[in-house]
Amino acid sequence: MISYYLKLGLLSLKRNPMLSALMILAIGLGVGACMTVITVNYLMSADPIPHKSEQLFYVQLDSWDPHATRDERNLPPDQLTWTDATNLMAAGKAKRQSAMASSGAVVEPQGAEAKPFNASIRLAYTDFFPMFDVPFLYGSPWSAEDDRNERQVVVLSKAMNDKIFGGINSVGESLRIAGTLFTVVGVLDSWQPVPRFYDLTTGAFNTTEDLFMPLSLKMPLELDSSGNVNCWKEPEQPGFKGFLLSECVNFQMWVELDNEQAKADYLAFLDNYANAQKELGRFPRPLNNRLSDVMTWLEIEEVVADDARIMLWLSFMFLAVCLLNTIALLLAKFSAKAPEIGLRRAIGASRRDIFVQHLLEAGSIGILGGVLGLGLALLGLQGIGALYGEFAENLTSLDVPLVLLALALALLASILAGLYPTWRACQVNPSQQLKSQ
Numbered sequence: 001m002i003s004y005y006l007k008l009g010l011l012s013l014k015r016n017p018m019l020s021a022l023m024i025l026a027i028g029l030g031v032g033a034c035m036t037v038i039t040v041n042y043l044m045s046a047d048p049i050p051h052k053s054e055q056l057f058y059v060q061l062d063s064w065d066p067h068a069t070r071d072e073r074n075l076p077p078d079q080l081t082w083t084d085a086t087n088l089m090a091a092g093k094a095k096r097q098s099a100m101a102s103s104g105a106v107v108e109p110q111g112a113e114a115k116p117f118n119a120s121i122r123l124a125y126t127d128f129f130p131m132f133d134v135p136f137l138y139g140s141p142w143s144a145e146d147d148r149n150e151r152q153v154v155v156l157s158k159a160m161n162d163k164i165f166g167g168i169n170s171v172g173e174s175l176r177i178a179g180t181l182f183t184v185v186g187v188l189d190s191w192q193p194v195p196r197f198y199d200l201t202t203g204a205f206n207t208t209e210d211l212f213m214p215l216s217l218k219m220p221l222e223l224d225s226s227g228n229v230n231c232w233k234e235p236e237q238p239g240f241k242g243f244l245l246s247e248c249v250n251f252q253m254w255v256e257l258d259n260e261q262a263k264a265d266y267l268a269f270l271d272n273y274a275n276a277q278k279e280l281g282r283f284p285r286p287l288n289n290r291l292s293d294v295m296t297w298l299e300i301e302e303v304v305a306d307d308a309r310i311m312l313w314l315s316f317m318f319l320a321v322c323l324l325n326t327i328a329l330l331l332a333k334f335s336a337k338a339p340e341i342g343l344r345r346a347i348g349a350s351r352r353d354i355f356v357q358h359l360l361e362a363g364s365i366g367i368l369g370g371v372l373g374l375g376l377a378l379l380g381l382q383g384i385g386a387l388y389g390e391f392a393e394n395l396t397s398l399d400v401p402l403v404l405l406a407l408a409l410a411l412l413a414s415i416l417a418g419l420y421p422t423w424r425a426c427q428v429n430p431s432q433q434l435k436s437q
Contacts, residue, residue: 016333019329019332019333020365022329023326023329023330023333023365023369024365024368024369024372025369025372026322026323026325026326026329026369027322027323027326027365027366027368027369027370027372027373027410027413027414027417028368028369028370028371028372028373028375028376028410029318029322029373029376030318030319030320030321030322030323030369030373030413031319031369031370031372031373031374031376031377031406031409031410031413032372032373032374032375032376032377032379032380033315033318033319033376033380034315034316034318034319034373034409035373035374035377035380035402035405035406035409036315036376036377036380036381037311037312037314037315038312038315038402038405039377039381039402040381041312042402043194044195044204044205044303045298045303046194046195047294047295048193048194048195048196048197048294049132049133049193049197049294051133052133052256053293053294053295054293054294055256055257055258055293056131056132056254056255056256056293056294057254057255057256057257057263057266057291057292057293058252058253058254058290058291058292058293058294058297059080059088059253059254059255059270059289059290059291060075060076060077060078060080060289060290060291060292061076061077061080061084061270061273061274061283061289062076062077062274062283062285062286062287062288062289063076063077063080063081063084063247063249063274063277063282063283063285064076064077064232064285065232065233065284065285066284066285068232073300074288075290075300076288076289076290077230077249078200078201078249078301079201079228079230079249079250079251079252080099080249080251080252080253081246081247081248081249081250081251082218082244082245082250082251083244083245084251084277085099085215085251085253086099087273088253088270088273089125089253091269091273093255093265093266093269094255094256094257094262094266095255095256095257095258095262096127096130096131096255096256097125097127097131097253097254097255097256098124098125098126098127098128098131098215098253098254099124099125099215099251099252099253100122100123100124100125100128100198100199100215100251100252100253100254101122101123101215101218101225101226101227101250101251101252102120102121102122102123102199102201102202102209102225102226102227103120103121103122103123103218103223103224103225103226104118104119104120104121104224104226105118105119105121105177105178105211105223105224106118106119106177106178106179107119107164107175107176107177107210107211108175108176108177109164109175110174110175114164119160119177119210119211120209120210120211120226121177121209121210121211121212121213121223122199122208122209122211122212122213123212123213123214123215123217123218123223124212124214124215125144125147125214125215125216126141126142126143126144126146126147126214127256128141128198128212129141129155129212131254131256132193132198132254134188134191135188135189135190135191136186136187136188136189137158137161137187137188137189138161138169138170138171138186138187139155139169139171139184139185139186139187140185140186141155141185141186142155142185142186142214146185146214147214147215147216148216150214150216150217150220151214152180152181152182152183152213152217153182153183153184153185153213153214154175154177154182154183154184154185154211154212154213155184155185155186155187155188155211155212155213156170156175156184156186156187156188156210156211156212157187157188157191157208157209157210157211157212158187158188158189158190158191159210160210160211161187169187170184170187171184171185171186171187172184177211177213178221178223180221182213188208188212191208192207192208193208195298195303196208197294197297197298198252198254199227199252200297200298200301200303201227201228201252202226202227202228204298204301204303215251218244219240219241219244222240225243225250227250228250229248229249229250230248230249230250231246231247231248231249232247233246233247234246235248247282255291257291263291266291267289267291270289270291271287271289274287274289275287319413322413323413323416323417326365326413326414326417327417327418327420327421330362330417330418330421330422331420331421333421354422355422355423358418358421358422359415359418359419359422361418362414362415362417362418362421362422363411363414363415363418365414365418366410366411366412366413366414366415366417367407367410367411367414369410369413369414370406370407370409370410370411371407371410373406373409373410374403374406374407377406
């Protein structure tokens with residue numbers, strides 16, 4: 001009987017093509033708007049490393065101005081000084097740990113026709129790669145000894161390896177960066193965490209850097225500082241070294257801790273470190289050190305902005321308006337079918353039969369509206385990508401769960417919209433309809 005009712009529903013849609021098209025369009029517009037905003041919010045708030053996000057912690061130390069006012073959250077600075085980053089790395093108290101920073105330099109490819117270009121750089125320690133499960137296409141990370149000895153080694157992103165070396169295994173090749181000759185030790189496979197949680201200060205949805213090299217090279221090579229740099233007092237020494245040794249914050253640090261006890265031990269270590277720095281005349285504020293796991297850090301940094309949440313609620317309100325229009329159109333459609341419904345009741349169809357038939361008809365409208373909504377959602381996401389460019393390129397794709405969600409949302413919306421018109425259709429009095437004929 002279900003297949004028969006579906007056949008009747010499709011025939012009914014063909015009988016009133018304009019009315020059917022309006023209902024499908026209403027459902028499609030509502031679902032399309034909702035899925036566009038849901039997709040962006042879903043990708044913005046997704047766990048970028050779900051299998052170990054509860055073991056990765058972002059480190060914050062309160063080394064800031066004692067006279068600065070704070071908001072109600074009383075958060076310490078979102079980055080570290082060079083002094084603190086290097087001291088914590090030297091202590092080696094975590095299972096894995098990496099201080100890091102953003103930089104950039106000119107790359108000079110080999111070959112007479114190759115032109116120099118600017119490339120983005122992630123300065124880090126070797127633990128960066130296993131801690132964040134970074135995949136390698138060729139080679140491997142540099143070693144801890146390379147970190148200690150300030151060796152001029154580099155890991156290339158897949159895109160950079162394709163650009164410079166044509167995608168071949170370039171491990172062992174030489175590359176001039178910032179006027180210095182580097183040796184390629186590894187090439188990454190495709191890797192783009194969304195959000196890019198390891199450094200939210202330079203953009204949660206920016207692309208992965210072109211090059212990766214030891215952070216210990218920053219001082220000897222005087223590599224530029226990129227991203228946010230905040231200072232609360234002037235450097236005490238001039239020049240590049242004076243800036244690094246100042247109270248300016250420009251460095252991030254992540255640690256991997258296996259359990260709550262390891263987290264408590266590391267937090268105690270941070271408090272002891274801060275107290276030791278107080279004795280040296282630093283850290284004038286009360287103890288306020290933090291360890292935040294990945295999802296907590298995304299929440300603190302407000303990766304999903306309030307504007308995005310408001311847009312999500314507005315999209316659901318728009319879907320509700322579309323449903324009200326669909327209800328009105330279904331009422332008109334089912335009211336016009338009153339003689340047919342009366343005849344079916346007179347020859348033995350029960351109210352349950354009428355209810356199931358017309359609810360399936362509403363569901364078929366929902367499925368067609370869902371397919372249309374998917375197309376409109378894809379157009380909406382492409383529009384967002386065109387409007388915001390590279391910033392939004394990681395937020396404008398529909399995966400299988402989102403496609404299924406769109407169809408389920410359309411089906412649910414159409415069934416909800418069809419409940420009242422279907423109930424009204426079941427109330428048709430067959431004797432009155434037959435008399436009127």
